Amino acid sequence: MMQRKHRTLGRPRKEQDGTSTKDTILHIATGMFLEKGYPLVSMDDVAQQCDVTKATVYYYYKTKTDLFTDAMVQLMNRIHERIVVILSTNEPLKKQLFQFAKGHLQATVDIDINSFMKEAKTSLSQEQLQLMQEAEQKMYDELEHALKKAMDKGEIPGSNPRLGALLFVSMVTTGNNMNTVFKNSFSSLDDLVTQIVDFYWDGLANGS
The missing domain is CATH 1.10.357.10 (Tetracycline Repressor, domain 2)
Structure with missing residues (x-):
């Protein structure tokens, strides 16, 4: 029986509703930065708004x-x-x-x-x-x-x-x-x- 191939640990799915997870994060984060300003936006906030884990945000971006x-x-x-x-x-x-x-x-x-x-x-x-x-x-x-x-x-x-x-x-x-x-x-x-x-x-x- 063929074994199911697992994604690399911590690697998020590539697409979400036809849009890549990275593009979704980037789009939502841009709006948040423009609306609230850089100091008031955290990586936790971005993850919550994107409905992904904080680890997923950090997978694509090491720092804010x-x-x-x-x-x-x-x-x-x-x-x-x-x-x-x-x-x-x-x-x-x-x-x-x-x-x-x-x-x-x-x-x-x-x-x-x-x-x-x-x-x-x-x-x-x-x-x-x-x-x-x-x-x-x-x-x-x-x-x-x-x-x-x-x-x-x-x-x-x-x-x-x-x-x-x-x-x-x-x-x-x-x-x-x-x-x-x-x-x-x-x-x-x-x-x-x-x-x-x-x-x-x-x-x-x-x-x-």
Whole structure:
């Protein structure tokens, strides 16, 4: 009689409802980190929300910083993919910037990005920080390329496209740092995004 082949001790099943256990853990953990912040999420919390054992979480991620790093890198990679789609259309640059800003604000609507990352970075290793910085770099590279392309076409005056990319992301991020009362002074998300892009665009149009 054939003996039943056992899984390696501690090795979780590969799939759960068609999604790998690792992907499930990563997806749920990402949401938890974004909602609660890095310090308030434990590996126990993640295991409970994923309906797996703590040992299963540790099978894939040796530490919480490993899990956080993978979660943030994958999140930034998804944002990067979305940016590529937005900035590769034939739409005018101003409309592309509007879609970029709106997508960014929708994805981070209730997050103070600066505080969120500051809390986490104190716990990360240099290697983990490097991985996150490389993923973030891709986003700036795409925006810089779009600005340079618009400058070459004469759509906007020539200037430093890298600085332009950094300034635009900083302005968009400001939308996350507004207090609730100020945010509510805008009639809609589109109104907020329009005003941010208009401020930025006025600077570009004047060659500043």
